[in-house]
Amino acid sequence: MASIKERVLRAIFDRPLKKGYMVGGYRISHVLGMGSYGMTYAAHHKWTGKVCAVKQLRPTKAKTTAGLRSFHREAELMQLASGVSFPRLYEVIEQDGYHFLIMEFVNGRTFEDLIFEDRRTFSEKETIAVLLELCSIVASLHEQGIYHRDLRIPNILDVNGVLRVIDFGLACYHDDPPEEPDWRYPEKQVMRAVSPTADLYHLGHFSLFLLYSQYKPAEKKERSWEEELNISEELKHILRKMLQIERPFQSIKQLQTSLQHLTYKENSADFMPYSQS
Ligand SMILES: Nc1ncnc2c1ncn2[C@@H]1O[C@H](COP(=O)(O)OP(=O)(O)OP(=O)(O)O)[C@@H](O)[C@H]1O
Numbered sequence: 001m002a003s004i005k006e007r008v009l010r011a012i013f014d015r016p017l018k019k020g021y022m023v024g025g026y027r028i029s030h031v032l033g034m035g036s037y038g039m040t041y042a043a044h045h046k047w048t049g050k051v052c053a054v055k056q057l058r059p060t061k062a063k064t065t066a067g068l069r070s071f072h073r074e075a076e077l078m079q080l081a082s083g084v085s086f087p088r089l090y091e092v093i094e095q096d097g098y099h100f101l102i103m104e105f106v107n108g109r110t111f112e113d114l115i116f117e118d119r120r121t122f123s124e125k126e127t128i129a130v131l132l133e134l135c136s137i138v139a140s141l142h143e144q145g146i147y148h149r150d151l152r153i154p155n156i157l158d159v160n161g162v163l164r165v166i167d168f169g170l171a172c173y174h175d176d177p178p179e180e181p182d183w184r185y186p187e188k189q190v191m192r193a194v195s196p197t198a199d200l201y202h203l204g205h206f207s208l209f210l211l212y213s214q215y216k217p218a219e220k221k222e223r224s225w226e227e228e229l230n231i232s233e234e235l236k237h238i239l240r241k242m243l244q245i246e247r248p249f250q251s252i253k254q255l256q257t258s259l260q261h262l263t264y265k266e267n268s269a270d271f272m273p274y275s276q277s
Pocket residue numbers: 032033034035036037038039040041053055087103104105106107110154155166167168169
């Protein structure tokens with residue numbers, strides 16, 4: 001959580017750029033989102049009209065070594081993460097003292113949009129189908145030696161039934177040293193572990209968001225997700241392992257195998273890959 005001083009400085013120095021501002025050959029059209037490190041805009045190339053996403057490092061962060069380091073790492077990791085599931089990095093631009101990543105614009109709906117704006121609901125089968133597709137994407141990232149560590153509903157997009165993952169702001173290399181533990185926030189240690197378990201943990205929470213989209217509270221008293229969600233015991237067991245309530249999975253492959261086993265066991269002719277649902 002940002003301190004009061006930090007919030008005041010951000011309000012003064014981190015104002016988003018105006019529509020029409022040129023970053024290299026790209027003209028800013030509007031703000032897509034504002035995060036703790038960056039402000040992201042949609043922009044168009046002045047000659048070709050090609051649309052792209054421009055992520056600007058917040059000026060207050062650009063003044064710090066840690067902020068600049070994280071910006072360059074995000075660029076490096078995006079460059080390294082190859083595959084159609086991740087946006088391509090086109091350019092890194094430093095201009096007027098600002099720092100920008102110019103990247104492919106992913107034209108889809110985030111799962112946050114789908115659940116909270118479109119009111120889409122996900123059954124157990126649909127959630128498993130989404131998870132299986134994500135397993136392939138995340139496994140490919142892990143094979144490239146990268147852990148994403150921010151697989152949340154605003155960072156996973158549905159582009160006409162095909163999933164894509166954005167935001168490498170918290171990603172790391174598999175051989176990075178472990179981060180200094182902050183004992184005030186024990187969950188952060190799990191979420192920021194330099195390990196596949198960090199992504200598995202995030203995917204566990206991601207799955208709960210999908211499954212809760214169908215939930216209709218029958219009583220005022222809040223119960224645990226295990227009591228509230230009407231899902232199979234097998235899926236609950238898998239989720240407990242993802243969320244480290246039970247002995248955690250150690251790799252995405254282990255999760256993939258358990259989910260596949262679940263779909264075979266159900267042997268349901270009506271089980272469909274996410275892209276065909
Ligand atoms: N390549 C992209 N294509 C389309 N939209 C994007 C792209 N990258 C980011 N966005 C949009 O911009 C918003 C903010 O971007 P991003 O997720 O990179 O930053 P953040 O998580 O908000 O910031 P930070 O990483 O600083 O915490 C996202 O919610 C997403 O909708």
